[in-house]
Amino acid sequence: MTVPPLPQMPQGLARVMNLGTLLTQTACKYPHRPGFIQGDTLCTWSQISARVDALAHYLKAQGVRAGDRILVQLTNGLPLFESAWAVFKLGAVWVPVNYRLTPSEVAYIAQSSGATVMLTQTMFDAHVAAAQAQSPALLQVIRADQPEYEAIISTQMAAFVAVDVVYHHPLWLFFTSGSTGRPKAAVLTHGQMAFVVTNHLADLLPGLRQDDCSLVVAPLSHGAGIHAVVNVARGAASVLLPGESLDCAAAFEAIEKYRVTNLFTVPTILKRMVEDPAAKHFDHSSLKHVIYAGAPMYKADQQRALAALGPVIVQYFGLGEVTGNITVLRSDEHMEDGGALLGSCGTARSGMEVAVLDAQCQPVATGVQGEICTRGPAVFAGYWDNPQATEEAFRGGWFHTSDLGTMDARGFVTITGRTSDMYISGGSNVYPREVEEALLTSPDIAEAMVFGVPDAQWGELGVAVLVARNPMTVLTPDQVLSHLQPCLAKYKWPRTIVFWPSLPKSAYGKLVKKDIRAEYLRRLENSHTSPPF
Numbered sequence: 001m002t003v004p005p006l007p008q009m010p011q012g013l014a015r016v017m018n019l020g021t022l023l024t025q026t027a028c029k030y031p032h033r034p035g036f037i038q039g040d041t042l043c044t045w046s047q048i049s050a051r052v053d054a055l056a057h058y059l060k061a062q063g064v065r066a067g068d069r070i071l072v073q074l075t076n077g078l079p080l081f082e083s084a085w086a087v088f089k090l091g092a093v094w095v096p097v098n099y100r101l102t103p104s105e106v107a108y109i110a111q112s113s114g115a116t117v118m119l120t121q122t123m124f125d126a127h128v129a130a131a132q133a134q135s136p137a138l139l140q141v142i143r144a145d146q147p148e149y150e151a152i153i154s155t156q157m158a159a160f161v162a163v164d165v166v167y168h169h170p171l172w173l174f175f176t177s178g179s180t181g182r183p184k185a186a187v188l189t190h191g192q193m194a195f196v197v198t199n200h201l202a203d204l205l206p207g208l209r210q211d212d213c214s215l216v217v218a219p220l221s222h223g224a225g226i227h228a229v230v231n232v233a234r235g236a237a238s239v240l241l242p243g244e245s246l247d248c249a250a251a252f253e254a255i256e257k258y259r260v261t262n263l264f265t266v267p268t269i270l271k272r273m274v275e276d277p278a279a280k281h282f283d284h285s286s287l288k289h290v291i292y293a294g295a296p297m298y299k300a301d302q303q304r305a306l307a308a309l310g311p312v313i314v315q316y317f318g319l320g321e322v323t324g325n326i327t328v329l330r331s332d333e334h335m336e337d338g339g340a341l342l343g344s345c346g347t348a349r350s351g352m353e354v355a356v357l358d359a360q361c362q363p364v365a366t367g368v369q370g371e372i373c374t375r376g377p378a379v380f381a382g383y384w385d386n387p388q389a390t391e392e393a394f395r396g397g398w399f400h401t402s403d404l405g406t407m408d409a410r411g412f413v414t415i416t417g418r419t420s421d422m423y424i425s426g427g428s429n430v431y432p433r434e435v436e437e438a439l440l441t442s443p444d445i446a447e448a449m450v451f452g453v454p455d456a457q458w459g460e461l462g463v464a465v466l467v468a469r470n471p472m473t474v475l476t477p478d479q480v481l482s483h484l485q486p487c488l489a490k491y492k493w494p495r496t497i498v499f500w501p502s503l504p505k506s507a508y509g510k511l512v513k514k515d516i517r518a519e520y521l522r523r524l525e526n527s528h529t530s531p532p533f
Helices: 021-029 044-062 078-090 103-113 122-134 146-154 190-203 222-233 246-257 267-275 301-307 331-338 385-395 432-439 477-484 512-528
Strands: 035-040 040-043 069-071 091-097 117-120 141-143 170-177 182-187 213-216 237-240 262-265 289-292 313-317 327-329 355-356 371-376 399-407 413-418 421-425 428-430 445-455 459-468 496-497
Touching: 021 044, 021 222, 035 044, 035 078, 044 078, 044 146, 069 078, 069 103, 078 091, 078 146, 078 222, 091 103, 091 327, 103 122, 103 182, 122 141, 122 371, 141 146, 170 190, 182 190, 182 371, 190 222, 213 246, 222 237, 222 262, 237 246, 246 267, 262 267, 267 289, 267 301, 289 301, 301 313, 301 331, 313 331, 355 399, 385 399, 421 445, 421 459, 428 432, 432 445, 432 459, 432 477, 445 512, 459 512, 477 496
Parallel strands: 035 237, 069 091, 069 117, 091 170, 117 141, 213 237, 213 262, 262 289, 289 313, 459 496
Antiparallel strands: 035 040, 170 182, 313 327, 355 371, 371 399, 399 413, 421 428, 445 459
């Protein structure tokens, strides 16, 4: 496989700060303050910095060099937290994956990224085997739950001097699935992420200090990881829950115990938290900024969150390619004019430009629907080893989000739909093509169509309309899900599975998703019953 070379520094272009320096600065300024808390584990900033430097020294001794990709599959914990900073300091590229992915999904990411080292746990040995089978470049595996890891990480060594980098030096491959069904890796860079940190401090967490505290309720491998980087920049401790599944009572108990001031979440998690009885049983008056993103939130749910938590919720709209940095609806704007702005996703982030464009990349009139596009220093450098996708995403000089929306006269943007078929369930992007391809690997399924439908709890849920290859074969939803189990992470599974004798086609013999979705909804309405399964 061909991978792009590291960008060369043009003559006269100044180097920028290696993002790993943020941790070094914080450790120097607040050495004895807590930086990471999870159950009985508490590490100060000086301890974290020493562990990170030891890991960086070890990886360098193993031959890791600037530009090398490091695949990381870990559950939330100190090894995942510290791995990012060691990779950043090395000038290598952090490639974290969601711990819920299947072995085949992780194997694809290993192969497409060209990762040479994998940092993981023994519970993911099947993923390691699949990744090494598909990617011969992956030669070294480090298991963070083995005694050898702690021996490496606790070694007392000299401070690791961060590698010099330029603005476009890759920092993080942020994998985000594409409409073709194969994940694409957005290249986040040192210069870009330095701006993102500054922007988050300005727009999402103004006044963040070293005596603040952040609760982590989502995987650090994704958006929560970006939020954690921002908290490191100001010396605010990150508090992690002991398990991977959300425990609302444990979350509110941690908020009370540690006087948590901020957290990052998605609408479905925020909805669960504010509706849980624990919201009334624990003191959460310390909260200043409860940031939610990843999907639109129903107005009624926003109102419930405001009633339960007070005027502390902050919404941002963005994608992995723009690290959540397109628009923001501040906490005070949630309350403006009695909640008149609820349903909007806010206005352009500081230093960013947002426009609603037509198919010719021209701005549409106020209130007219078009595609939401953006440009500015928070936009990623492009897709890894995918120039065609990069060119398409940046046509007309703008980054195209594939989200449809409108903009009012004040610049407030409202999302109205998507140009792609993607839907968002529980804050996670699900791309129907990927699910359809997995379904069609079953010898018993002849045709498959997957789409999202609105759901009050999860935002959207997946529906699969299937046609059996043999009309005499009786398939059940459980059989279909058993087939998907080794292929896809559970959050991508369709919640509703129905079987039709055939799928309606256009005059040209094509399957048209919008027509099939409309027919499904029509049948559902006529049945006057809840959807099956």
